[in-house]
Amino acid sequence: MKKTYSFSRAGVAACVVAAGVMLAGQAMARTGYDYPYLYKDPRVMGMGGASVAVGGKNSSVFTNPAGLGRLEGGYTVDLLPVTFSYGKTARDFLDDMSDALDIDDEDEQLDAVLDVLADYRGDNGHISLETFPAVGWRGETVAINVGYLGSAKVDMRSHQGYGSEGLLEVDGRLVHGPVFGGAYEHANLRGITTYGASVKFLSMDRLERSYSARGIVDLVDDDDYDLEDDLEDGSAVGFDLGVMHDFQRDHQWSPTVGLSVLNFGDTSFGKAGTIPMTVNLGVSFSPEVRFFNRLVLAADYVDLFNNYEEDSDFMKRVRLGAGLQLWERRWTAMELQAGLYQGHYTFGADLRLAILSLGFVTYAEEMGAYSGQDADRRYMLRMNIGW
Incomplete structure (x- = not known):
């Protein structure tokens, strides 16, 4: 099993300390068979993750840069987009672990920590905070995009260690850096073809360790512990290519096909991990x-050539979705989304009031080697100031 993500210093420290994981490491951790990613747009996840042939958002640079050609004319600004994602297991785990670590007696504290690890054994806990402020502009045939990615996540899983000792696996990462994208639209007798490309200059810090219950207790009062000693860091330049073809925009069904090659040649952060190249197909x-x-x-099939080494499961690569915009006015808009992501249902709602947008999404990330084995139900809360 090959893991390929990562995390960064202050962000990793904040997330891990907030997670109550102030620990002494023993070995590299593996929390699941989930696929590596850089950014998840809540509106895309509400539609089951299907976006290769949809586009129209600044975040299209992460699924198919040709989708920038579907931005509205003029400027599209996401000034302050913030997405907080969590799983129910993570919330309950952090509450219980915090209560255990508040115990003054060290022996009782250790017993309480062991109980918490036993109660959540085998369950994955997920917390993430993501942002992608960006400015997009589209003219008659050309579109460009400039943004800055900030993505922090922590996944935690408790399991049985040697003897009766419980272990907590932690996989945390923080990725950040500028992203640039562009698209060119060409009309012909067969429809409209849009070509796109993007480049990402990213840094990544990653914490991938296993911690014992004794290590958790010992480090609670260890003022000399430096989280950076447990981090691997690296930087990378990633390239993406994409194409979309609208057969007939005046057709009542407006059929579109899309193809994207993401992380061309792999995006390697050295010891911090690698995001493999994937070829993705979509139709909308x-x-x-x-x-x-x-x-x-919309419907997508991602990773056509099975470059994700975690598994070769078909359903984990399928994305199906629908988005229904109930209304769109000058000062307000409302959209609902639903879909199927890795074999699990998704649902989302997005409300815009002037320059403020609020959104909610639920989806399940498959942590197992095949769809239906180990789903981690997650909830995303999104806020954005933009126009």
């Missing part, structure tokens, strides 16, 4: 619907 339709502003139906 935008049929006319009465009484509503817009309906989008």
Whole structure:
């Protein structure tokens, strides 16, 4: 099993300390068979993660840069987008671990920590905080995008160690850096073809360790512990290519196909991990619907050549989704999303009030080697100031 993510200093420290994982490491941790990623847009995840043939957002640089060609004319600004994601297991685990570490007696404290690790044995706990402030501009045939990625996540899993000692596996990362993208639109008799490309200059710090219950207790009062000693760091330049073809924009179904090659040649951060190259296919339709502003139906198949080494499961690579915009006015808009991601349902809602947008999404990340083995249900809360 090959893991390929990462995390960065202050962000890692904040997340890990907040997670109550102020520990002494023993070995490299493996929390699951989930796929590595750089950024998850909540609106895309609400639609089951399907976006290769959809686009229209600044975040299209992470799924298919050709999607920048579907930005609205003029400027599209995401000034302050913040997404907080968590799993129910992580929330309950952190509450219980905090209570255990508040015990003054060291022996009782150790027993309480062991009890917490036993109670959550085999369960994955996930917390993440992501942001991608960006400015996109689209003219008649050209679109460009400039943004800055900040993505921090921690995954935790308790399991049985040697003897009766419990172990806590921690996989944390922070990735950050500027992202640039562009798209060019070319019309012909067969429709409209849009070509896109993006480049990412990223730094990554990663914490991937296993911690014993005794280590957790010992480090609570260890003022000399430096989290940076447990981190691996690296930097990378990543390239993405994409194409989208609209067969007939005036057709009542508006069929579109898309192809993207993400992390061309792999995006390697050295010891901190690697994001493998993936080739992804997508198709979308935008049929006319009465009484509503817009309906989008989409389907993707990601990692066509099975470069994700975690597994070769078909359903983990399938993305299906629908987005229904109930209305869009000058000062307000409302959209609902639903889909199927890695074989698990997704649902999302997005409300815009002037320059403020609020969103909620639930989806499940498959932590097992095949769909349905070990789903981790997650919830995303999104806020953005933009126009």
